[in-house]
Amino acid sequence: MTKLINSRNIGKDETEDRLTPERWRDLGILTGLWAIAAIIDQLWLALDHRVPSWDPADHMIGALNYWWTLQPQHWFSGHVWDALWTLSSKYPPLLYISTAPFLALFGRGADQAIAVNLFYTAVLLVSVYGLGRVLFRAEVGLWAAGLCLLFPQFYSLRTGYYMDYPLTTLIAASTLALSLWHLSQTAYSPVKSRWALAKQWLFALSLGLTFGLAFLMKQTAIFFLAIPLMWVGVSALIAGFRNGYWSRFGQIFTAGAIAFLMILPWSQTNWLFQISAVFNSNIKSARIEGDPAWNTIAGWTYYWQQLPQAISYPILIVASVGLIIALIRFLSTQPL
Template sequence: MRPTADSPGNDRPAARWLDATILLALIAVTAATNLYWLRENVVMVGHDATAYLVASLSYTEFFNRLSPAVIFQGLTYPEYRTPFLYLATQPFFWLFGADADSAQWTNVVTLPVVIVLTYALGRVMAGRRAGLVAATITALLPMMTAMARLYYTEMHLTAVVTASLLALLLADSFRRRGWALAWGALAGLGLLVKWTYPMYLALPLLWVLWRGGFFGAQWAALRRFRIDWRRLALAAVIGTGLALLWYWPNRELAAELPAGVWMLPAWALLWSLTAYAILRPASIVGTVWAALLLGASIASLWYVARSDFIQQLLVIDQVRAPEGASPQSLSNYTRYFGFFYDEHLGPLAFWAIVPLALAPWLLSWWRRLTLNRPATLLWLSIVSAYVVLSLILQHNARNLVPVLPALAILAAIALLTYRRPFPLLIGVLWLAILAGQWALTTFQPLAPVLAQSQPLWVESDYVVPPASGSTDPGYWIEPAVLDAVMAESSGAAGEEADSLGILVETWEVHRGLFRYLAERDKLNLTIMALTEPDSRGWSDALANRWLLVKDGDNGHVAAPGQAVIDRIAAGDALFHALYAPAATYPLPDGDTITLYRRDGPRQPQA
């Protein structure tokens, strides 16, 4: 499968300069406005984001200089989440200091990469105009913009998925060895970004292998299989040598990891096979295996070390699954359509864009044709992700972000099939709607306009203006709470840690924010989440000298914590004999959070 040739004149210097100017303008505007949003906003959005921040901050305890031991620890440190985001954040910590504002720079600078990659993929598939239209759409999509402003992995995942699709296309069914190996390296990198990476590439890869005749060639190769012993010996020396260089200086750290000493033979075997595949003479079969093994070798830096990953993943998928989620449930197969409508486009953008973008494709398929054969990769990427996301239990609108560039390119291809002047008219309509929605969710003074016209626009907890609504500065009570808790601490070495129990679980105020601030400021404080199902309720609550409790709706607090809240609200005599209110914090939604303090030892359970 070869990429689509561009139209004549598109490689002229004037066209290249125009493309570069438009892309630079997009990058400059999006970067400047994202930094504006971060400057205006103080309330951090999202639960997972704070968990990522705490892990990234923990890296600062050892990631203060580059050495083999530090790099080994950095690549194997996280127990459940893959390490790429944490590693990518460290340079910004070094430059700007270790806090949330610095961490978010990693996504601010990754959005321009996504814009350029979308343009490149669109241009290779359908010409420069399609690339420019797709890049513009991508830059203005609400969830794409949100992921550039928040601390999640989706921006990096989108970049590596888009780059992988581009490399897979340019590899020409694995006939071009350089691009094929580049795809393999990107696959390994993608797995280090997030374990969900394969679901966006599975069907595109199978389609490329089928069209390139890989399966027939593989069967024929197996029937005449011969081992090149000289190359195998050299590969074994290379693979084992690399494994020893990586493992042996770090064997004490490795001993504490789940795989332990088994990491050495696992890496030696895998890296030897990779070296052997790369050293073999070029062929489609050999190139495919070289690319796959190269990707596996890069990914193994974390996955071999964390060999219990699958077990943890299955447990967490069950724990985080919403009530009623099941592959046998119809909602599993419809929920992502709802996410796309509500949280990615909104009603106005959806009905203005999707029918006009889908009609040319449907008409082409009805005629048993295709608007663009290489774009089959993009359709298969979307279908591949949809199938996997429908089968797993947990769900989130963020999971659609990596396919947004593909959707933008497909929309651009469809747009350019209309007869003139309709591409211009439709394009202006799309641009006006997307740019208007982007402005409403970017600039704080426009927040009242967004609120008044909300039924027209995207509605997502992630896509919000700064310092308004769920990001109202009135929700940012965490620093004041921690200041009150730590006011009695002397800061002396060896002082017993204080303890804070959290009985608040809302989108705006939750335990993750307190843990982030405690980690950032290195507070001598134990924070106990009393909102989870595994809480022991009353006994856990009384074990803390400080308790944070909210009135009003506490529907996101699990049953054990809810029972404690109800008992406090009912005027429990024991609680009120032990605890007294130390401070109250009125919230913008009318609820009030109360900080309670108990006299006596800080952590009596100790």
């Protein structure tokens, strides 16, 4: 009887996971949004003949180093693995590694390196849509994905060779994986089917992979993901002691272990440089450039003050009005 119930649950879950006509429609809309962004970005790059500034130029040098190292004739030289972690001591190497195929396919140049953002735009659109669909509904996900293409901060970063835009997309992907894992079972109790348990492990593995990739893009990913991961980890640990159900803790522990193993080779190789980089690249550079110090109110509220410029005043005003209306409707439904 138990096997029969499990088989029915598995069949139900598999039916829910199929690509329905609505999902095909959403996929088509996301593809169209990506194509529009790609065309606009490439037209801009074709018209923009300015010399890259310091940071993009420095990153392009790193990409060229990895392009040369990852050429087929070097694959069996025995030094490729070491070079992956030693060629870039200041920043993790994922941006440069992911750019190498674009340089190999389209040639060596600034625009060719920036073309890697086409891939990360696809990751961003899918991740934001997924978050909207999981937390609310599909229409919210589509609107959110479309709005991402309208943010001034995003389309200025998309047409430059920076780490910030790819980092944002991978953080969004990590947040999606974390949300899927957390919502796959809101109650800490044994699952009712093997398929549901398999999905939980799949989401946990995806979380570990995306978190590891986000850190390998830039170390600051830890600031965005550490607290949510610690929160769900401690919650799963407490639930394990209370209910004796350790599967959820095992899943989040495995996700953390995967991310740690992905980060370890580069961090272990460059840990000494990172100690000095904390001061030179963050505190000292901010002081020279006139940015507010990290231990001031202005420093902690810097991005809040930059929010109107980042997403534009029209979008900020519309979103604020919508939030106020939603709060009024919610409060009006609550008993006094």
